[in-house]
Amino acid sequence: MSETLTITDNRTGKQYEVAITDGTIRAADLREIKVSEEDFGLMSYDPAFKNTASCRSAITLIDGERGILRYRGYPIEQLAEQSSFLEVAYLLLNGELPTADEHAKWVDEITHHTYIHEYLTKSMDGYRYDAHPMGMMVSFLGALSTFYESSKEVRNPAVRREHIIKIIAKMPTLAAWTFRHSTGRPYIYPDNELSYTGNFLNMLFRMAEPKYEPHPVLERALDVLFILHADHEQNCSANSARAVGSAETDPYCSLAAAAAALYGPLHGGANEAVLRMLKQIGHIDNVPEFIQACKDRKHRLMGFGHRVYKNYDPRARVIKTLAHDVFKVTGRNPLIDIALELETIALNDEFFVERKLYPNVDFYSGLIYQSMGFPTTMFPVLFAIPRAAGWLAQWQEMITDKEQKIARPRQIYIGHDERDYVPLDQRTQSAS
Ligand code: ACO
DSSP: OOOEEEEEETTTTEEEEEEOBTTBOOGGGGGGOOSSTTOOOOOOOOGGGTTOOOOOOSSEEEETTTTEEEETTEEHHHHHHHOOHHHHHHHHHHSSOOOHHHHHHHHHHHHTTOOOOHHHHHHHTTSOTTOOHHHHHHHHHHHHGGGOGGGGOTTOHHHHHHHHHHHHHHHHHHHHHHHHHHHTOOOOOOOTTSOHHHHHHHHHHOOSOSSOOOOHHHHHHHHHHHHHTSOOSSOHHHHHHHHHHTTTOOHHHHHHHHHHHHHSTTTTOHHHHHHHHHHHHOSGGGHHHHHHHHHTTSSOOTTBOOSSOSSOOHHHHHHHHHHHHHHHHHOOOTHHHHHHHHHHHHHTOHHHHHTTOOBOTHHHHHHHHHHTTOOGGGHHHHHHHHHHHHHHHHHHHHHTOTTOOOOOOOOOOOSOOOOOOOOGGGOOOOOO
């Protein structure tokens, strides 16, 4: 069997043979297909990149039909059960799990870069008390680049490593301090004796106690949530990190762009929408009526369905178990009963079964965050902390990929042909 595609151009009657590699053809090969010598050549049109592979990647695999998510080949379920977020971050960035020595060094390095420059701390005071924490995160990530001039040397592996460590280390500090700012509480400095998530909880919630002791169940739950959110291949924010980074922009500004993409309600905001929906339903008795309204297309069942997963979002299964562990400590979130009832009814309803609509990662995560004391505005920030590891892995893979160049799509121009400038006093046509 020949791994090629034969194309007949009916405009000219000419035939072309294009190589098929890994189930794809190279869009650049289409440029050979021309009606004349002056013709630019054929292009593919793919708004929103729905059927275009923009890179070759060895980081994350999603098989939506089979409900599979793997980081560097390791199933997400095994990582969630046996690994830690920092180990997973190492895996995503380096391709292999660390040895014991590598792990110790990695954790030590991250732990010793958690402080942020005091000038940046001062700039936090310039934000209003009700500033959205995610807006603050986006700007702090960009602002960090101004403290690290060397980060511009993106082609230098040692420099890249230095700033990757700094970013992973500082994300929880920035995130916690946006929360402290919005609650008017003093910023809490990192405690190097605590774990990555233990220290994060310390910077979020410590008050007058001399030594903060994170609850081990909540510390572990947050770590598992971080593992589940660490990467998800070429999503909107990873693509933003790659596209901006392809201009050789430093990693801080590339990640600011990625965080800005995550801020959008179609990307990082669905768990907030789930909470709003559960509150709106209000009581378990109202669930059947709500489900019927979904079927009548009056609204969507938030936290259900996924563009890629058409079997089950494997992260949702882990999160559901985690939610029960957290509620044993925090007390049962009263909205969980509504969520469980929605899930039970929807999973047995033909409308949802036929369309392969299952709970996604966001269906339960918001309930956990709320029970742990986070306001909904913090949800995208909680997503951004672990996803920084994925963004950095994607960014680094792009920088070291010899085939990649500055990301620069083509367009189909549909505007005016050339026309002459009309002086102001002679214009009759208005754009509106
Ligand atoms: N509730 C009710 N019906 C739904 C839902 C839902 N949540 N999701 C999809 N459908 C229906 C659609 O009406 C459509 O039905 P039809 O074919 O009869 O018209 C069919 O299922 C297919 O829906 P699409 O919108 O074509 O699916 P798509 O893959 O484009 O959308 C998406 C995926 C955006 C996630 C969608 O399922 C949705 O809006 N879900 C709710 C929001 C949500 O939970 N988003 C978080 C996703 S996970 C994440 O980003 C981290």
